[in-house]
Amino acid sequence: MINIQIYPVTMLETNCCYIVDEATGLAAVSDPGERSPELEAQIEKDGGRLEYVLLTHGHYDHICYAKQTADKYGAKIVTGKHNAEFLRDRRLNRTLVHGIPFEPFEADLLLEDGETFSLGKTEITYLYTPGHTAGCGVFLLDGVMLAGDLIFRGSYGRTDLPTGDDYQIMASLKRMKELDGDYQIIPGHGPLTALSFERKYNPLMRRL
Numbered sequence: 001m002i003n004i005q006i007y008p009v010t011m012l013e014t015n016c017c018y019i020v021d022e023a024t025g026l027a028a029v030s031d032p033g034e035r036s037p038e039l040e041a042q043i044e045k046d047g048g049r050l051e052y053v054l055l056t057h058g059h060y061d062h063i064c065y066a067k068q069t070a071d072k073y074g075a076k077i078v079t080g081k082h083n084a085e086f087l088r089d090r091r092l093n094r095t096l097v098h099g100i101p102f103e104p105f106e107a108d109l110l111l112e113d114g115e116t117f118s119l120g121k122t123e124i125t126y127l128y129t130p131g132h133t134a135g136c137g138v139f140l141l142d143g144v145m146l147a148g149d150l151i152f153r154g155s156y157g158r159t160d161l162p163t164g165d166d167y168q169i170m171a172s173l174k175r176m177k178e179l180d181g182d183y184q185i186i187p188g189h190g191p192l193t194a195l196s197f198e199r200k201y202n203p204l205m206r207r208l
Helices: 037-045 066-073 081-087 166-177 197-202 203-207
Strands: 003-009 014-021 025-031 050-054 076-080 109-111 116-119 122-128 136-142 144-148 184-187
Touching: 003 037, 025 037, 025 122, 050 066, 066 076, 066 109, 076 081, 076 122, 081 109, 166 184, 184 203, 197 203
Parallel strands: 025 050, 050 076, 076 109, 144 184
Antiparallel strands: 003 014, 014 025, 116 122, 122 136, 136 144
């Protein structure tokens, strides 16, 4: 079992998640686009047992505090292999166009589509889901989907930024629609949803 708390960060209110494996107390953070003192206080209250920093994709509002978080707690940065370039390229991660200070960094673990790893007793699966960017992916764990900017409640990610692609996002949404069972979805921004809800009400997913 896992426990998840959400700490919105940046002016875009990115859903930065703090995920704790209840059996072991080991933890992960997803998409830390900015420092959250409240999140850090909770990590330290729990003993600072941060194993991973998970990145769904490489836009600035999801990655800008990843390296600092990992260094502070001795955690490993984990993302998909197609997202590696976004961690180095200020044009792709949009820090250049927005004038945001950024030091390029490397991930410690670059995942293939379908690859799994463990947070304590919790198995995490990574699925490659391009469309919003060429580096997007989702993490599945204990009935939860960390969806990044692929899916929002009743909507889906924009494709007009560098490497975005309409056909790829349709294919990725179709793949999510065809997953077995249901998932609680934590999108990159905005309210939580569920895969069952999106299958029924998401205007693009309904047509796929």
